[in-house]
Amino acid sequence: MDEVRSRSEGTILSVLPERAHDLARLRVLAGRGDWPVVTVVGKYNHGKSRLLNELIGTNAFAVADRRETVALSAHVHEQVRWLDAPGLDADVASGDDEHAHRAVWLESDIRLFVHAAKEGELDARERALLQALRDDGERTRRQTLFVLSQVDQLADEAAQRKVEAAIEAQASGLAWLAVSSTRHRQGVDGAKKLLLEKSGILALKTALAQALARVPAARAHEAALLLGEMRGQLQRLCAERQDALAGLRRQQAQQRTRFDQDLAAVLSQVGGDIQTVLDVPGPDHSLTPDSFADQFKMTPGKLERNRLQVAYSKACIKIGAILTRHGAMDLPPAQQTQVKSLDSVMVAVMGVSVKYRKDLQRLFCEAAGRAALAQDFTRYFELSADRQALAARIGQARSDAQAAERAMAAMAVLEAGA
Structure with a gap:
């Protein structure tokens, strides 16, 4: 019984360290x-x-x-x-x-x-x-x-x-x-x-x-008082910690909802913009290579590639603005390199290769492409410093809430043996 009581006291003290004297007094009264x-x-x-x-x-x-x-x-x-x-x-x-x-x-x-x-x-x-x-x-x-x-x-x-x-x-x-x-x-x-x-x-x-x-009655009163005070304090603490955990989870869910909505909206917008660019009639000159003699001339191929690059850059700028708004521009520390210009989510997801019509069509105009972009950007959003910090706070809040619940159960054991 002493071992059980000691474990219960230790569990309560882990969340109510200021009650050490009261627990010691209760042990005296009970023992x-x-x-x-x-x-x-x-x-x-x-x-x-x-x-x-x-x-x-x-x-x-x-x-x-x-x-x-x-x-x-x-x-x-x-x-x-x-x-x-x-x-x-x-x-x-x-x-x-x-x-x-x-x-x-x-x-x-x-x-x-x-x-x-x-x-x-x-x-x-x-x-x-x-x-x-x-x-x-x-x-x-x-x-x-x-x-x-x-x-x-x-x-x-x-x-x-x-x-x-x-x-x-x-x-x-x-x-x-x-x-x-x-x-x-x-x-x-x-x-x-x-x-x-x-x-x-x-x-x-x-x-x-x-x-x-008068001592027996005083002892009974004191034991009931101390147990009642601690029980009430633990009940309030459990409620406060559950509320805190729920609040952090709501914050996490709201952040994710806003990110999903903003990302879906921008991908839809840039998809429409790119589709407008791709719907221009005529042959795709972007695939026509320039000869050595054309290196100083403005050829149809150069014009088309420039047009596609401008459209792609505008799309990236719009997506980057959303990532910046939600704190998801930088790569996680584990993925960062010595070349700082490459340590961005946009580079990690979009790559550094030149984009042609088929690339723009696949990335922005097809449902599967937009879904893949959303998945990749969302993964990096969840790995962002702010989201990781929030996840850590949620983990700590969950641990705190569980500790309070364990203390509440230990309190019941203590009251049963009082």
């Missing part, structure tokens, strides 16, 4: 057990690890005055997986930031956003994360509890209220849970109920229990 995941997030030395230890009642997470959490630490307690991630001021170069990102955005069902009361206002990075967590909560229903830690380090309750007011001005509408891990530990060790209550840990545990109860 893990029933244990919800709680991640603590905040800056270094804001009491995150100590808070987790108090919540689970054991020293599972390392606590020190120096920076201790530099990787993703995990502990399972009472069917909840607890994660302690590197701080927001993690060392990106060492990969700590990646661990923090994975813990907060990929693994967690519930985030505990921790800010030390002694620090006063939130800094810019905390504000940015706070807003991102709020936005994510509205979208996915993943929950964040906002914890004001180390309140015991403030002078008095007035100082605490001042800090809370300052934070409220920065991020209004949030319910901050004020806690002191130190008071809670003292209350536990000394069996002092008042300290336990004043620590705020009991209230945080209650809020966590309520949040944990």
Whole structure:
């Protein structure tokens, strides 16, 4: 099943690379057990690890005055997986930031956003994360509890209220849970109920229990949301790519129709023009050779050959204008020679030999001749640079459309296994 899922994810990613995180999140939602995941997030030395230890009642997470959490630490307690991630001021170069990102955005069902009361206002990075967590909560229903830690380090309750007011001005509408891990530990060790209550840990545990109860519904909502978003995006992409392919094919067909019509019209026109020239009564003097004595004389043969050549040249000019209009004058690169004057479609189709009456009759006045010309010119039209470029675009569009269709099928496989 993992192999099938991996193939499906890869197929989807090939057309929706920006959905890599969502696919990874869906894999987490589909692949893990029933244990919800709680991640603590905040800056270094804001009491995150100590808070987790108090919540689970054991020293599972390392606590020190120096920076201790530099990787993703995990502990399972009472069917909840607890994660302690590197701080927001993690060392990106060492990969700590990646661990923090994975813990907060990929693994967690519930985030505990921790800010030390002694620090006063939130800094810019905390504000940015706070807003991102709020936005994510509205979208996915993943929950964040906002914890004001180390309140015991403030002078008095007035100082605490001042800090809370300052934070409220920065991020209004949030319910901050004020806690002191130190008071809670003292209350536990000394069996002092008042300290336990004043620590705020009991209230945080209650809020966590309520949040944990909402996790199954939140997971179902998030999975349906992500799958629905990707399905809708793929459906739109399939439609867009099919439309693009159809548009290119229409363009290709329209170009071909216009070329066929223009070529047929010009061949009909020059056929009529040539027939008029050929219908002149009298013998065909073009076939009469000139003698040496006639080389400086204007003979009937020369006059006839000139007349035929002019008619042929006019026909070629008219046909060439059509080829130029449709971008089909130059030979394909594979057929080009070192003699550039020969690298034209007109030369390739018509040749360079002198044309006599029988040649003009066969080429332009007989249906078979005109059909052969149309076939040859059309072949070079299809080999022209513009047509080849359009064909390549159609091939790419077809490949893109097929990739989107495959991704759509892979999406169905993914939804079936979700």
